Amino acid sequence: MVEMKPLFVGIDIGSTTAKAVIIDAEGVIIAQAIQRSGYDFAAVSESVLAEALESAGSKRDRVAAVTSTGYGRRNVEFADFQRTEILCHAKGVHHYFPEPVTVVDIGGQDNKIIHLGAQGERLNFTMNRKCAAGTGAFIEEIAYRLDLKLEDLNGMAEASATEVAIGSFCTVFSCTEILGMARRGTPIGGIIKGVFRSVVKRVSEMDALDGKVVMTGGVVAHNPIVRVMLGEALGCEVGVPPHPQVIGALGAALIAGELSVDPV
Amino acid sequence: MAEIKKLETAKLMKKVMADHFYEIDAAVKSGNPKVAWCTSVGPAELLRALGFVVYFPENHAAILGASRAANDCIPAANAIGYSPEICSYLTSDIGAYLKGFTPLSKIYDGIESIPKPDVLVYNTNQCRDVKDWFEWYAREWKVPCFGIESFVNVGAVTKDHVDSIAAQMRKLAADITAATGSKMDEDLLKDTVRLSRKCSDLWKDVLEIAANKPSPLTFFDGTIHMGPAVCLRGTQVAVDYYETLLKELRGWVAQGVAAVAGERHRIYWEGMPIWGKLRENAQLFLGLQTCLVASTYCNSWIFTALDPDDPWNSMARAYTELFIVRDDDFKEDYYRRMLDIFDFDGIIFHDAKTCPNNSNCRYGLPQRFSKETGIPFITIDGDLNDLRCYSEEQAITKIEAFIEQLDG
Ligand code: SF4
Numbered sequence: 001m002v003e004m005k006p007l008f009v010g011i012d013i014g015s016t017t018a019k020a021v022i023i024d025a026e027g028v029i030i031a032q033a034i035q036r037s038g039y040d041f042a043a044v045s046e047s048v049l050a051e052a053l054e055s056a057g058s059k060r061d062r063v064a065a066v067t068s069t070g071y072g073r074r075n076v077e078f079a080d081f082q083r084t085e086i087l088c089h090a091k092g093v094h095h096y097f098p099e100p101v102t103v104v105d106i107g108g109q110d111n112k113i114i115h116l117g118a119q120g121e122r123l124n125f126t127m128n129r130k131c132a133a134g135t136g137a138f139i140e141e142i143a144y145r146l147d148l149k150l151e152d153l154n155g156m157a158e159a160s161a162t163e164v165a166i167g168s169f170c171t172v173f174s175c176t177e178i179l180g181m182a183r184r185g186t187p188i189g190g191i192i193k194g195v196f197r198s199v200v201k202r203v204s205e206m207d208a209l210d211g212k213v214v215m216t217g218g219v220v221a222h223n224p225i226v227r228v229m230l231g232e233a234l235g236c237e238v239g240v241p242p243h244p245q246v247i248g249a250l251g252a253a254l255i256a257g258e259l260s261v262d263p264v
Numbered sequence: 265m266a267e268i269k270k271l272e273t274a275k276l277m278k279k280v281m282a283d284h285f286y287e288i289d290a291a292v293k294s295g296n297p298k299v300a301w302c303t304s305v306g307p308a309e310l311l312r313a314l315g316f317v318v319y320f321p322e323n324h325a326a327i328l329g330a331s332r333a334a335n336d337c338i339p340a341a342n343a344i345g346y347s348p349e350i351c352s353y354l355t356s357d358i359g360a361y362l363k364g365f366t367p368l369s370k371i372y373d374g375i376e377s378i379p380k381p382d383v384l385v386y387n388t389n390q391c392r393d394v395k396d397w398f399e400w401y402a403r404e405w406k407v408p409c410f411g412i413e414s415f416v417n418v419g420a421v422t423k424d425h426v427d428s429i430a431a432q433m434r435k436l437a438a439d440i441t442a443a444t445g446s447k448m449d450e451d452l453l454k455d456t457v458r459l460s461r462k463c464s465d466l467w468k469d470v471l472e473i474a475a476n477k478p479s480p481l482t483f484f485d486g487t488i489h490m491g492p493a494v495c496l497r498g499t500q501v502a503v504d505y506y507e508t509l510l511k512e513l514r515g516w517v518a519q520g521v522a523a524v525a526g527e528r529h530r531i532y533w534e535g536m537p538i539w540g541k542l543r544e545n546a547q548l549f550l551g552l553q554t555c556l557v558a559s560t561y562c563n564s565w566i567f568t569a570l571d572p573d574d575p576w577n578s579m580a581r582a583y584t585e586l587f588i589v590r591d592d593d594f595k596e597d598y599y600r601r602m603l604d605i606f607d608f609d610g611i612i613f614h615d616a617k618t619c620p621n622n623s624n625c626r627y628g629l630p631q632r633f634s635k636e637t638g639i640p641f642i643t644i645d646g647d648l649n650d651l652r653c654y655s656e657e658q659a660i661t662k663i664e665a666f667i668e669q670l671d672g
Binding site: 071083084085086087110121122123124125126127 | 634640641642643657658661662664665668669672
């Protein structure tokens with residue numbers, strides 16, 4: 001009989017999406033899944049894991065340990081460990097960038113900046129304040145107001161030769177500003193480009209972005225233009241790991257692997 | 265779930281505070297002695313020496329916050345033009361008045377309302393909001409209102425500062441006498457300053473007991489036990505209270521009792537308490553085996569300069585020397601001194617939306633201090649009383665992530 005190797009799972013229940021990552025003992029990603037978080041975090045944690053297991057062609061009994069993270073981490077009833085998204089993102093990024101880096105994560109409803117040392121240790125971190133400006137929620141709101149599909153935004157911005165400046169800090173004020181521009185006939189591509197620029201500005205204001213910068217989160221996963229824009233702002237190339245949207249879940253899975261060997 | 269350890273002296277505190285409020289209520293009802301309102305770091309000694317019983321509306325506002333009544337009251341003050349962006353003590357307290365509500369009548373049988381004073385006295389050493397707050401009541405009740413206009417952003421406290429404030433204090437006393445007929449008793453002033461200094465020294469000893477490892481005291485305990493230092497300094501009652509508390513705490517130290525069982529980390533809290541979440545936050549840190557060992561906030565009622573042999577100048581100095589009055593260089597140095605005493609691993613800055621005066625994270629101070637000392641910090645967005653400004657989930661995540669960071 002072939003001995004089945006253990007698998008480790010990370011579940012990241014964010015405010016907008018729920019992510020599951022399955023890795024093997026070597027830290028190689030076997031499968032991943034992303035679903036909308038909805039309102040029932042316990043249910044989505046089950047279903048996102050089920051989806052990931054199915055794509056791995058594997059069964060629950062091979063899962064040796066699970067770490068939950070994110071906004072809904074306490075609702076993952078089957079988790080063996082719970083850790084914050086700060087730690088899990090740090091872990092996930094360090095897996096791909098084993099060097100001192102500054103992590104810029106743009107999530108559905110919050111942004112984080114984490115400074116990591118050479119060993120992946122957190123030197124310090126900041127999370128955004130209570131406002132959604134500069135987060136995925138801001139982009140979703142704009143898309144909704146302008147009746148555009150989220151997946152079309154990046155292409156529209158990249159294709160646009162023009163760009164407008166969004167002046168306001170506030171999501172509601174920005175929407176009013178943008179609707180005013182649309183009414184005056186400003187080309188929509190230029191507006192969307194301005195929206196992405198404003199996201200990059202908001203995140204750059206949160207903390208000093210020094211050294212090597214790595215971006216993660218759903219916004220950069222779906223809109224590579226923000227990586228280019230942040231690079232322009234910083235005057236250097238910005239790194240993005242593979243699967244930037246599931247980096248927190250990957251970190252959680254890696255932690256599950258470490259802790260089940262050496263529980264703390 | 266680990267349980268919050270309670271000091272026996274807390275029972276005595278209930279009695280001390282009840283006596284305080286009943287004394288003021290009786291004075292209002294009988295018209296004798298006269299009643300003065302005073303800001304929390306205002307010239308309480310001077311008012312006692314003028315024969316007043318003294319009421320501190322910030323204490324009332326904190327009770328509104330801690331009982332979570334504040335959020336029902338704040339909108340009433342907002343609606344008459346007092347912005348949600350200004351001091352939520354002010355808006356809670358005035359809002360409660362507008363709604364005809366006080367938690368005092370819930371807690372203390374027979375007390376129907378906050379006490380209408382004979383005079384309102386502020387010191388702007390902490391902020392301008394106290395002046396606006398007291399002036400609102402002055403107009404409402406047609407009661408005289410006086411104050412000391414303090415220096416702000418003070419580096420070293422000089423003789424000029426002291427002379428100026430002492431002169432203002434003498435004029436203040438004369439103005440109060442003219443307005444109310446209450447006369448200054450210089451012997452009583454000396455004695456009050458003596459008792460206030462004694463209270464201050466004892467309170468300092470209480471707070472510094474947290475230098476022990478493990479600490480028998482947390483910031484959360486401090487916010488409860490500071491009541492007499494705020495409301496009763498200058499009286500024998502406050503002195504007796506802290507002697508009792510200190511004795512109990514020394515007993516705990518001798519027995520090795522920890523306020524936070526299995527204390528793993530020690531944190532300095534910088535800023536106002538989030539009154540409506542005291543219990544939840546105390547529980548959170550308990551669960552994280554982390555003790556908030558010290559805070560600028562609780563230290564604010566330490567007035568080491570008070571000297572009964574030189575009451576006027578020493579009051580002027582004591583009320584100008586306070587942390588809140590000082591510039592950032594002083595503050596940075598102050599944290600360093602606190603670090604030496606309490607040996608903490610990190611600082612949590614509370615950025616209170618409606619109190620810039622107690623939010624010391626807006627001009628790069630945390631970053632400078634952290635760079636100098638290597639002590640990490642985080643900033644929590646919240647407020648003293650307005651829970652609409654507080655995202656609890658985000659705060660918990662930040663705090664947990666900070667402790668994970670300290671864990672290494
Ligand atoms: S110091 Fe802050 S909390 Fe206190 S009265 Fe002034 S504004 Fe309000």
